Amino acid sequence: MADEKQRKTLDQRHRMSDLERLRHSCAHVMATAIARLWPDAQFAAGPPVEGGYYYDVELAHRISPDDFPVIEDEMKKVVKENQTFERAVVSREEAIEMAQKGRLAALGERDTPSTFKIDLLKDIPEDEEILLYKNGDFWDLCAGPHVGRTGNCKAFKLMSVASAFYKGDASNPQLQRIYGTCFKNKTLLQEHLERLEEAKKRDHRKLGREMGLFHFDEMVGQGLPLWKPKGGIIRRELQEFISGELDKQGYHQVFTPHIGKLDLYRTSGHFPFYEESQYPPFAEREALRKLGDEGCTCGELMNALRTGEVEGFLLKPMNCPHHIRIFDSDHHSYRDLPVRLAEFGTVYRWEQSGELGGLTRTRSFTQDDAHLFCTPEQLGDEIQGCLGLVKTVFGVLGMTEYTVRLSLRDPESDKYVGDPANWDKAEEALREAVRTLGVDYTEEPGEAAFYGPKIDFVVKDVIGREWQLGTVQVDYNLPERFDLSYVGADNRPHRPVMIHRAPFGSLERFCGLLIEHFEGKFPVWLAPEQVRVLPISEKHNQYAEGTVAALAEAGVRVKSDLGGDKIGAKIRLARMDRVPYMLVIGAREEESQNVSVRHRDRDDLGTMTLNDFVGQVCEEIRNRSL
């Protein structure tokens, strides 16, 4: 697996774009500057990444953003010196000798060897040649390629410093990772920095607070979102939208408790296998009392829960076991299949504290979950149905910026359960379905769940992080573990295949990305407040209230601003609240029984009768127009 990844990066290096080549070269310029400032620096890897580059360094001095100007000044000198990037092919022995003398990723020989470079050398396959690059006195182990001269790195900036485990392994030491970016010229760099600033304004955490959509409360707990009334409206609208689609596609909605007996999860295999990422189980009161009387320790209690000696309950980390028990509560003939059970199911997972963030990663979240039980023959059609649903959902919301990932098993690994022949069938069924979908997709070997392959829809957030939203997963494992069966045409029992699917994935995460996608400017059907009525003076408050009543009667979410502000201020406020429609009401409107319509983005839409406006807005809501 590590080799696989290593190989991939190597491949990518040889296929670098011009910009990546420039950024990769800038990483060397930065390393040169750091080596001048701190000669004891030990460098690991320094590749280009989306938006820039980084270089990992081990250094006694803790680099902070305060050091950036100093490093950048030194980098400017290196750029000004306009050193040539020279490529050298050396023997393995020569490379190792240089590394032993501390000569790699350094400006001269040192007392200490270039430890990380020695280790990286070991990872280069025997049949591959060893490449070094040098600029000035700075030699580095590097497959390249690079730009011609350091003078090409004209427009760069150091962005941030963080830490990263060496080779991405949490058991390895942590290095300081310094991020920078580089562009062909200063204008492009400036534009990039402005884009980043703009993007931050769309951050769902910022907008969520400003717009009063959700709240995280220290007293409630980390990663446990509270949906406020306005966010609640968005969530409810999304659920109603999905429910409508489910009805069309022959799903049955079910409701299940938020907890289940540990035995349920022992059978599914999730306990104690995923114990570390679950809220701890709780024992029955009687059992606790008895163990307490016996002077049992917490450790002993946990062990007893693990072995099943003491029965306990778990907050549900997923909905599948409950749905499986619903399926299994009836006898099924092949004529009944597929059975499609759906639920907006809230699940609880003990995510690592450092992983939590806004709505995108939480400890309680609600999946728009469903489990389909079908015959092996039905699998292909059912997958296509699921993918179609995901595509429909994304389409209605205008989310076109997604990538599709087909996650397959790693044929080398033994972590996967089930019959390889079934895996082949499932992978082929998914591949076939995603092709039919007509979108670009990437195949990712080794990314499958342990119980089956899957297709994920992935969307980026404002700072470029990728998040999995919609997912369709094939599962041969759980039907086996729960010994599910249906009666076939041959009157004999057969094992159904299960599909797990969720178009949104998690409502929390989806809403987070949706907020960023719309910049808080939701389409009318989703907007918490759809229309605001703005009387020009208090003389028209009564007519305004009548207008509000008429809209509310028609099912429109409407409010009025009856305060003493001037109309300009009221408009400003409504726009900042991102209300789609504003109705300006004054003497002229009251006289003619009309309303003046203004849109948050399209400005003045002219005057029309209240009835016409109600008709238009209701139509827009009904169609879920964008």
Next chain:
RNA sequence: GCUCAUGUAGCUCAGAGGUAGAGCGCGUCCUUGGUAAGGACGAGGUCGCGGGUUCAAUUCCCGCCAUGAGCUCCA
């Protein structure tokens, strides 16, 4: 979970070893104004929580909690 940073009014932030300030928001009053900010006055803070150093801590030190970035993880 790890590394680093941050935590001051509802929000955005300034500040200094001697118990606090701005803008916005909020409240009251004046203004009744035609398409992105009318005016006056006022209320609001145990300076995240708990220890320590000090005559004195919101400020310095330690621990915890929370948030952010990155890494690791994600059934």
